[in-house]
Amino acid sequence: MNIFERYLSLWVGLCIVVGVMLGQWLPAWFEAVAGLEWAGINLLVGLLIWVMIIPMLMKVDFRSLSEVKSHWKGISVTLFINWAVKPFSMAFLAWLFIHQVFASYLPAEQLDSYVAGLILLAAAPCTAMVFVWSRLVNGNPLFTLSQVALNDSIMVIAFAPIVALLLGLSSIHVPWTTLMVSVLFYIVIPVIIAQGWRKHLLQQGTPRLNAVLEKTGPWSMLALLLMLVLLFAFQGQAIMTQPLVILLLAVPILVQVFFNFGLAYWINRQVGEVHAIAGPSSLIGASNFFELAVATAISLFGFHSGAALATVVGVLIEVPVMLLIVQLVNRSQHWYEAKR
Numbered sequence: 001m002n003i004f005e006r007y008l009s010l011w012v013g014l015c016i017v018v019g020v021m022l023g024q025w026l027p028a029w030f031e032a033v034a035g036l037e038w039a040g041i042n043l044l045v046g047l048l049i050w051v052m053i054i055p056m057l058m059k060v061d062f063r064s065l066s067e068v069k070s071h072w073k074g075i076s077v078t079l080f081i082n083w084a085v086k087p088f089s090m091a092f093l094a095w096l097f098i099h100q101v102f103a104s105y106l107p108a109e110q111l112d113s114y115v116a117g118l119i120l121l122a123a124a125p126c127t128a129m130v131f132v133w134s135r136l137v138n139g140n141p142l143f144t145l146s147q148v149a150l151n152d153s154i155m156v157i158a159f160a161p162i163v164a165l166l167l168g169l170s171s172i173h174v175p176w177t178t179l180m181v182s183v184l185f186y187i188v189i190p191v192i193i194a195q196g197w198r199k200h201l202l203q204q205g206t207p208r209l210n211a212v213l214e215k216t217g218p219w220s221m222l223a224l225l226l227m228l229v230l231l232f233a234f235q236g237q238a239i240m241t242q243p244l245v246i247l248l249l250a251v252p253i254l255v256q257v258f259f260n261f262g263l264a265y266w267i268n269r270q271v272g273e274v275h276a277i278a279g280p281s282s283l284i285g286a287s288n289f290f291e292l293a294v295a296t297a298i299s300l301f302g303f304h305s306g307a308a309l310a311t312v313v314g315v316l317i318e319v320p321v322m323l324l325i326v327q328l329v330n331r332s333q334h335w336y337e338a339k340r
Contacts, residue, residue, distance in 0.1 A: 019232025056128030090122035117310025
């Protein structure tokens, strides 16, 4: 893990401080930034998202989909957790904690928005960081690549309908046009650009591709941090008046992460998959494509929304929680393999 990835939570914490301070000092400037929109997409956020996502998507080789049949059990577990369990379990947990357990401690006008942000966070499987987590548990690299490629392919089609369904079940109005434009702008177009760039670089040799990936990797983290400064500049007043909000929003995220990880890890053991497959299979179920969640939340609900804040909380806890799960996977290897 590079320095940006290893200390992501620290950088996010600094962005909270810097963003809140700038939001108090330069409110007019940030309001002007918020007005830079086209078709519901904030142009500055869109640019930052592309800088974040495209280098990540360049790592994905869709030719690896041919490897899916080699470990169909692990792939089946991955798909079951990511598309049949994860979004729906988060919708339930969001309703339980936000509308029931913590309702009296949160601003009433933002409850639905918090729920929407949590749903968006869980609706897209992790794309980039799962490569890091897989490497740390000695996961099978071809399996990791194939499951990411398959999930990305499904996400192009399934993300919008699942989000719309769950937001509708939560009685949250879904602007379908904005949602479809977001999918096009934040998933389809970046995938096309990334794969076109990847193909061009591979024509010059694999070392050339690796060199570009290494060079552009920090761009992703820097763009993420700049976008977080923007978000917290708009959320500064809400955070200063309700500092408990971030902690309360973290609770359903943490419960969902450990539930999905534990379920995927256990099912892989029950069906007889090897540990090198179970590790990455369970880790992708525990982590989220938070870059897409943040961008979509801003497009649908705006910078000031509770939805945007909820997705950012996912960024804040991603690295420390996933490193803890990596340790659990590594330390439980003997227990896992005892069944075999």
